[in-house]
Structure formats: C-alpha cells, structure tokens
Amino acid sequence: MRRSISANELNKKAEALIPFLKTQSNEVEKNKSLTKSIINKLHNEGLFRYHQPKLWGGMELEFSAWLDIPEILSRGDCSTGWSVANIASHHRTLALFSEEIQDEIWSDNPDVIIAAGNIYNQGVGKVVDGGLVISGKWNFCSAIQISEWCLFAFLVKDGDKILDWSQCIVHKNDYEIVDDWDTMGMRGTGSCTVIVKDLFIPEYRIQSMAINFANHKFKGVDKNKNPMFQISTPSIGGHGLAGCSVGGAQLCYDIMKEWVLERSTSTTGIKMKDIPSIQYRLGEAASKIDAARLILRNDCVEVEKMMLHNMEVNINTKLKYKRNASFAVQNVLDATRIIQQIAGANGIYNNSPIQKAVRDVQSCSTHIHFSTDLQMTQWGRIELGGEFTSATM
Template sequence: MVMVARAKALIPRLRERAAKTEELRRLPTETERDLHEAGLFRIVQPKRVGGSELDYVALVDCADMLGLGDASVAWNFANLASHHWMLGMFDKQAQDEVWNRDVNALIASSFIFPAGRARKVEGGYRLSGSWPFSSGVASCEWNMLASVVSSDDEADGIEYRIFLIHKSDYVIADTWNAVGLRGTGSNDVEVRDAFVPTWMTVAVNDLGGGETPGSAVNPSALYTLPVFSLFPYVLSGVGLGNAQACLDDYVDIARHRASTYNRTKLGDMQSTQIKIAEASAKIDAARLIMRLSCIEAMADARRGHIPDMAAKTKLRRDGAFSVNLCTEAVSMLFAASGARGLFMSGVLQRQFRDGHAVNSHLAFNFDAAGTNFGRVALGLPSENLTL
C-alpha cells in the first residue's frame, strides 16, 4: 500500500526527533508537515474532496508503521486522520464548512460525553463544558466534542451528540505533562455557552452502522461503519507499532550485548530466546485480531449488514484484548532488558512508557469491554450506550 510505504519512509526522521517531541509535549512543526505532505492525515477522507478514502484497516496499518518511529506521532496521526472519516458522516453543510475552507484542516476531539452539557435552542444547541485529552488540539482548526443533551422533559431520555466547533469557540488549557505519549499535546479544552447549529452536530444514534447524514454525498461503505463499535481500532495500531518497535530494538540489543555480570552474550541465553518468541507471538496475534476485525467490518458494511449488539461488543472486546497483548509484550521485553533499560538515553524506556499510556485509554480497558461483552452474551442489556 502506497500510504504504508510513505509512513515507513518517515520512521528514521521520527526516531531522530523523538526526544524533541517529548520535550515539546506536542508534535514538532516539521513532523506535522511531513504527515501532511505524505497525505497521511487524509487516508480516510472522502474522495469527493480529494481524500484517499481507503478501507478502515488503513488506520491500523499506518499507525502500526508510524509507531515504529514514535508512538506519540502515530497517536496524533490516527486521531486526527480518523476525524476526517467521522466528518464524512456529518451533514454535507458541516463538511462544506470545514473542507471548503481547507481540505487539510485538522480536527481534534474529546469523546467524553459527561464532560459537556448541551441544551436544545432554536436552530441548534448551546454547549458548555470542559473536556480533557484533546490530542493534538494546538494544531487544529476544529474540534469534535461529545456531550449529553439535557431536556426539560425527562421522558425524552438521554441523548448523546457530537458537536463540531471552531477553535474560536473554545479555550485550550496547557495541562498535558504526562509520563507516556508525552508528545501528543493532549490538552484540555473549555467551551463556555457556545451556539452550535444543528447541522454542525451529529447524534450518536446515527453512527451505529448503516446510512449516516453524510451518506447522501459520501456513499462509500466506509461512512456507514459503526463508529463507536470500531472506536478501539482508531488507535490500536499505535500500541501495535510501539510493541513491534520494542521487540525489534530488544532483538538488536540482544544480538550485540553481553551480560554485565558474567559477559555471557544475551543472545545465547535461553531466557532471552524464549522472551523474544513469546513477545513476538503476542504482537503477531494482536496484528491479526486488529486487521481481521477491520476487514470484516468493511465487508459487512459493503453488503449492507449492520452488526447486532453481540457483534458490536465483540469488536470492543477484541480491540481491548489485542492492545493488552501488545502491552504485555512491551512489559516483558522491558523487564528482560535489565538495568540498562532504565537509562533515559535508550529507546526501551520510552516504548515502555508509551505502551502503558496507550493501554490506559478507556477503549483498551479489558475489564470494561469484557464485562459488557459478557453481559450481552448472557442476554443482559449493553451498558455502553454509544454502541
């Protein structure tokens, strides 16, 4: 695939800039420029506006490749690229508002629904709230913010909706000083009573699979996928690439290094060989799970099949499980690297920190995903109201 090859070509540069990226706590300007020039941010953007409109699995494959260089870069790439995909499901008027100005415009997000409060007014909504973890927000012109919509009539129930707003309507708080994924600039944003027209919003119920408001102009199956069922796979490739990088670097070290205590070559030690085998098996299994989940979802969408709740909870289960496999592999390799792995000058410590930072995302919490899968399997209702 051309885009995967372009991502691969960036790996040496991303590795060279990794320390700078962590120091900045956001992507360097030159890295963002590289991603733009390679067309990577637009891999799942509709063809009608010049995007590549690749199959959904491209998000996993490209993040996997970029993660070999720097997980922070892969994380921001995957987040920001996926928002072009989601915008393709909004009303055409919202798409035109963004892409008629700039087809390369970057869009941040925070899909933490309880962080916001919206109320319906004539012509739209009034939105307020404070959202954490808006990755790459300093580079973005727009933001997709999730909120609960309140109603005076309790009989209306709870509505979950996503709001697309311009950067002039929110304030960024510089809060991102984290142990892992340090270069993602995942800062907080605050909105104070902003008006958002109805056509700049989309209901979560419209994103559960099948035709969306954007299908009228973007008829591809890509824009009929169930968004929040597939949510883990937006970012799962980051954990995958980071784990593969950790394995590759550990193998390279083991080939050339001798034990500090008895001068035995690490590569001659059976324990080293077993750790490499087990870690690589976990990573290979994770890659198969991630890619197959995305490929099967696209196949279902092409034949007009909307997954039932059991299938949706399985997607969430497998997304979390596969990333957990990657984190286990990284932890195993880091422990096997000994005291030398602790030095900040080495790459393994960053991969360890980044791997666990990826795994801390709620989408990869297997207890939550597994519990919900088990509930549905037992005939109980799903606890995830966005599926």
C-alpha cells in the same frame, strides 16, 4: 484532487518515515506536540487523509488503514501514531455531517487538522432557535494544540431528560485550551482539556450520533456513500488507537533485538544472542505482538466486509470488537514487560529508548477501550443472555 493511491502504497510511505520519527521522538515528548517537521512530512505524504472523503480530495481507503497507518507510524514514535489515528478518524466523522459544514471547512483547507472531545457526558446542549447552546469541559483532546477545529460530543438535555446524543464542530477561536497534559507517557499527543462556555452552535454544525433512536440519519451519507464512513466508531474505533500500542511494542522489540545482537553480558561475557532464555523471551514477545496485530486487523476487515454486504453488525459483534481490542492491548503490554525484563537495569536509564517505548505503550493501555474489566464483562453479559443498551452503538 489527490491522485488515487492504494493502501499498500500509503503503508510504504508511512514505513519510510519511521527512521525520521525516531530522530524526532525526544523533541516530540519534550514539547508535548508533534514537531513542525513531522506535521509537514505527514501532510506531504497524505497521511492525515486516508479516511477523508474522495469528494474533498481524500483517499477514502479501506477501513483496515485505520489500524495499519497508526501502527506503522508508532514504530517510530507512538505519539505521532496516536495523533494521526485521531485526526484521520475525525475526517471520517466529519463525513457524516451536513454538506454545508463539510464545504465550509474542507473547501477552504482540505488539509485542516481536527481534534475531538469524545466523552458525551462532559458536555451539555440546550435547544434554542436555529441550533443549540453548548457548554462543557472535555478531557483528553489529542492533538488539540495543532488543530484548527474540534469536534465535541455532548448530551442534548431538557432539564434531566436526555433528548439526544450529538456532536458538533467548533473553530479554535471559540474554545479554551487548558495546558494540563503532564503525563508519564504519550506526552507528544498534547491531549489537553478543552472548555466551551455557552456557545451557540447552528444546526448545520450539529450531527446526532444516536443511531438507535427512531428515524436517525447521518446528514452526510447522501454524498459520502461509502459504507466505511458508517462503521461504528463506539464499537471498533479503539482499534486504531490499539494499533499505536502494537506499533509502540514493535518499536520496543526492534530496539531490544538490535541490542541483543550487539551486546554481551557484563558478568560472563557471553553473547546475549546465544543465550537460550533470551531467544525464548524474544520469541514470546514477538508472538504476542503479532497476535495482537492480527486480531485487530481481522476485526477491521470483517466489519467492513459486513457493511459492504449490508449485513447486520449486531450488538454481540460490536462488543466482541471492544473485547478484542482490550485483549490485544493486554498482549502487547505483556510483550513490553518481557522486553523490559531482558533489558534489566540497563533499560531503566532515562536516555534508554526502551524505557520511553515502554512508557508510551503503558500510557496507551490506559484508554477506556482497553479496560479488560469493562470490555470482557460487557461482552460476557451479552454472551450469557444479558442486556446491553447504547444510544450510539
């Protein structure tokens, strides 16, 4: 059993890793995976397990850790922050499954790494005796190369009729990884495509996620009673990933601040730190990063407080969280553009850490959670009296 640790203590452990992560960042990008050294340090500090149930030796920290830890780690390497966010989230998801599968996985190895394919319509399950047979092809399975198990979201169907929205968990021996992750940024997440073909999944490895269906229940909540585990991932799950963009933008800012303090202009010899327009732009960028962080953290604190007090988190509030995540990420995108403009031509060299940080933040921003076209419109529709339906949110 891991000793009790506070969120503040774990944040400090994450902060202490930032310099090391910076030294590993290029290798992470080259290999399209976290290095063994990074993985070992993350395990040693417990940084994968902050939302794992205490029953299995996890920390079960408050929900705001979902934002804080990935954001801090991303100040060293954005792919590391993103991978940790996903892996920690999947511990929280497994806590909702049956005690039998939790015992099968965590009693053998409580440090196990779990990936996920989260797009429901990329997989199909058919009911058979004792469980389901599933097939599918899931994109964007972050950290899949370093994982022992993978969660898969899928639709349970009878012909064209959808019976349920479910997830299951599958051992790595039973799925195929397609090495197709070749991207401009976030390369170290190794978010490859995964294929499953006609695989039988026993009932105890399956959990319905259709919370709006009649008589729905998470199998694991009788043992894992912390309301944190039932906070809606479809509504606020993007906040941990948005935190990676905030951390990546903070990294970009920190590099530029150090650069400005050391450099003079090549044409006039004026110290960059003494130029008012540089001072203004740094202030503008820093404000946008801080604002994004505060918006995201406020949502995480708010939703957990509501769950602890048995308050209804209605659909308007859930869509507000998605709206806020997209807005926060747009703010940090603006911040990185400002910083890139300050860097000028010196920031476009391949050996410049600024260009890598910018690429990573831009790549983070492409996640569907951060599409302002989608998220602002969905919230606006509800705000103006329209309708929104979701089986899982």
